[in-house]
Amino acid sequence: AQTVTQSQPEMSVQEAETVTLSCTYDTSESDYYLFWYKQPPSRQMILVIRQEAYKQQNATENRFSVNFQKAAKSFSLKISDSQLGDAAMYFCAYKSRGAQKLVFGQGTRLTINP
Amino acid sequence: GAGVSQSPRYKVAKRGQDVALRCDPISGHVSLFWYQQALGQGPEFLTYFQNEAQLDKSGLPSDRFFAERPEGSVSTLKIQRTQQEDSAVYLCASSPGLAANEQFFGPGTRLTVL
Numbered sequence: 700a701q702t703v704t705q706s707q708p709e710m711s712v713q714e715a716e717t718v719t720l721s722c723t724y725d726t727s728e729s730d731y732y733l734f735w736y737k738q739p740p741s742r743q744m745i746l747v748i749r750q751e752a753y754k755q756q757n758a759t760e761n762r763f764s765v766n767f768q769k770a771a772k773s774f775s776l777k778i779s780d781s782q783l784g785d786a787a788m789y790f791c792a793y794k795s796r797g798a799q800k801l802v803f804g805q806g807t808r809l810t811i812n813p
Numbered sequence: 814g815a816g817v818s819q820s821p822r823y824k825v826a827k828r829g830q831d832v833a834l835r836c837d838p839i840s841g842h843v844s845l846f847w848y849q850q851a852l853g854q855g856p857e858f859l860t861y862f863q864n865e866a867q868l869d870k871s872g873l874p875s876d877r878f879f880a881e882r883p884e885g886s887v888s889t890l891k892i893q894r895t896q897q898e899d900s901a902v903y904l905c906a907s908s909p910g911l912a913a914n915e916q917f918f919g920p921g922t923r924l925t926v927l
Contacts, residue, residue, distance in 0.1 A: 703855075705855075732914050734914075736918075741920065742902065742904075742920050742921045743816075743918055743919070743920045743921075744856075744904065744906075744918035745918075746915050746916075746917075749914060749915070790855050790856070792855075794914060799844060799846070799861050799863075799868075799869065799908075800846065800858040800861055800869065800872070801846075801848075801856075801858065801916060802858070803848075803855030803856050803857070804855050805853075805854060805855050806853075806854070806855050
């Protein structure tokens with residue numbers, strides 16, 4: 700079974716600075732998808748960014764980008780120019796190409812200091 | 814357009830009571846998922862529907878948990894004879910189709926079993 704590990708329970712960053720959240724995963728598959736979801740205190744989970752394993756190019760969405768290292772099974776999220784609205788729980792998730800369910804990590808609580 | 818909605822948002826039950834949690838997915842979404850999120854943890858998969866068919870129920874923790882989606886839209890997660898360990902946030906997510914990878918989440922129902 701696939702597992703996802705987020706080794707940083709909490710992170711904090713000064714507003715306008717850059718922060719990187721770590722995620723590693725374990726799988727024997729070669730074709731899969733990886734996601735970062737944001738869960739603000741209101742609890743509604745929002746997709747931040749996704750990466751398809753067969754694509755070598757790292758995904759980017761505005762201030763959010765990933766560093767996908769397939770051989771190392773690492774998928775970190777970089778947030779540039781951090782904003783107060785970025786404060787939330789961030790979850791890394793894995794999905795097999797042939798499956799429908801998401802496998803989540805334990806989450807990282809991100810605090811933005813003004 | 815409207816997102817995924819869930820009701821009730823909060824539910825308090827006495828141990829041994831039965832509860833029913835409702836999910837209204839985004840209109841037209843084929844896939845529907847239920848996840849359980851314990852306090853301070855990432856969501857864990859419970860079950861998956863494709864239209865009205867329950868294709869994967871491997872995550873249901875016991876036979877006290879039952880889910881249905883009789884007309885391929887609204888879904889209900891029922892928990893019989895609730896136990897304290899059932900206390901969690903129950904998240905519903907929907908997805909447009911089989912090939913789609915983004916799951917759209919509802920706000921969740923926080924269940925507290927006393």
